Amino acid sequence: MATQAKSKAKSGSKAQAATKAKLAAEKKVPAAAAPAERRPAASSAFSGRRNKEAEKIRNLADNELDHRQRELSDQLFRLKFQLNMGQTESLKKIRGLRKDLARVKTIMRGRQLGLEPTGTANK
Numbered sequence: 001m002a003t004q005a006k007s008k009a010k011s012g013s014k015a016q017a018a019t020k021a022k023l024a025a026e027k028k029v030p031a032a033a034a035p036a037e038r039r040p041a042a043s044s045a046f047s048g049r050r051n052k053e054a055e056k057i058r059n060l061a062d063n064e065l066d067h068r069q070r071e072l073s074d075q076l077f078r079l080k081f082q083l084n085m086g087q088t089e090s091l092k093k094i095r096g097l098r099k100d101l102a103r104v105k106t107i108m109r110g111r112q113l114g115l116e117p118t119g120t121a122n123k
Helices: 002-027 034-038 052-058 062-085 091-113
Strands: none
Touching: 052 091, 062 091
């Protein structure tokens, strides 16, 4: 009975593959190229949807980014310490700090690689 189920599963996947090939042939597009055409090509590693927080961080100068990274790391350390001591249960705050720290590190690394333009500090 298990072999019948396996053979039905294989025949089902063969039928799906045949249907995909048939649709690709009707479109006159190779089967391997069909999914790639749906996705727009990105111009750089940092293009795409940008949120407001990332835009604010991108506008900071390099020394301000370094200061922000140290500040976020320190806050995260304190919150983790409080969590382990049982003084707080603010998991959302910890998640937010980790994401902010990741944004800062990503932008700093992009600037090191020359993929990200340097920020202009408004003073």
